[in-house]
Amino acid sequence: MTVKPTFPEAVTADPIFLADVRAGLSKSQKTLSPKYFYDEAGSELFEAITALPEYYPTRTEIGILDERGPEIAALLPKAVALVEFGSGSTAKLRCLLRHLPELSAYVPVDVSGDFLAAQAQTLRADFPNLAVEPVVADFTRPFALPDTVGMAPRAGFFPGSTVGNFEPAEAATLLDRFGEILGPDSLLVLGVDLVKDTPRLEAAYDDAAGVTAAFNMNLLKRINHELGGDFDLEAFRHRAVFNADASRIEMHLVSCKDQSVRIGGDSFPFREGETIHTESSYKYTLDSFRALAATAGWRSETVWTDADALFSVHILRRD
Incomplete structure (x- = not known):
C-alpha cells in the first residue's frame, strides 16, 4: 500500500x-486553469514539448512564417508598430523582423516584467535600430499602448495557436479586445491550429x-x-x-x-x-475560424498553411 x-x-x-x-x-x-501550468518547471517542460517529434504546431508555424515572411511583411504598413500579445520565445518574431526593417516599434506584452526586460535587452542587442517598448500587462484585459507608439499604424502578432486555448465565445471576446487596443483598420497576424486526423x-x-x-x-x-x-x-x-x-x-x-x-x-x-x-x-477549419473572427469585427485578408494543412497563419483586418 x-x-x-x-x-x-x-x-x-x-x-x-x-x-x-x-x-x-x-x-x-x-x-484547473491552464494558466497555472507555467511556473519555472512548467515553462521548461513546455519548451521541451515544442521540440518533440509528435508536436507539430511550433515547427510548422515557424516554417510558414519563415517561408511567407516576405509576403506577410508586404501586407503590413512600412512604419507599423507591431504589438505581440503574450510574447514568449522570439523565434517566431524573428522570422518577421528580418523582413520589417522600417518597423517603427515592437511592443511585447506579457505579465512577467523580468521576462520582458530580458527579452527586450536581447532584441535591442540583435536589432539596434529597433525601438522595443515592453508593456507589463495581462493581454486578456484592457491595457494602454506606450505613448511612443503615437499615431503609427498598428498590427498585432498572436502566434502559437493560443487562441485555441479559449472557449470560442471567449476567443471572440479576446479578438474584439485586441481590435479595441489596436484600433480601426489595424491588422492581426495570428496562428491557428487546424482540424486533422485524430x-x-x-x-x-x-x-x-x-x-x-x-x-x-x-x-x-x-x-x-x-x-x-x-x-x-x-x-x-x-x-x-x-x-x-x-x-x-x-x-x-x-x-x-x-x-x-x-x-x-x-x-x-x-x-x-x-x-x-x-x-x-x-482546432478550427479555415472557414470556421474566419467566421469566428468575423463575429469579433475582423475580416480575413489572407491565410497560409503548410503543405500538409496542419497549421495556418492568418492576417485579419479590423473593420
Missing part, C-alpha cells in the same frame, strides 16, 4: 491561485516520451508546493483525447482510485476514473 505524502500548509500561498483551485475542484467536472492530434498532446504527461502532472506538484496540497502524484495519470463534437483536444488528470485530497484546509473527494480537466485546445 502506497503511503500518501504529506505537505505542510502553505504559509504564503497566493490567494488568487488558491481561490481558483478551490473553485475549480468544487465543480461537478473538476477543472491519431496525429492526440499524439501531439500525449507523446511517447511522456513529456506532456509530466507537464500536466507538474500542475499538481505546484499545488502541493505552493498551496500545501497533498496530491498523491502516483494516484493520477495524464490523458489527452480529441473531442470531435467540440472540435478540441482535452487534457485531463485522471484519478486512479477513490481518494481525497486536502488543499488549504479543504478536502476534495475523487472517485476512481474521475478527471480534472486542465486544458482545451480548439
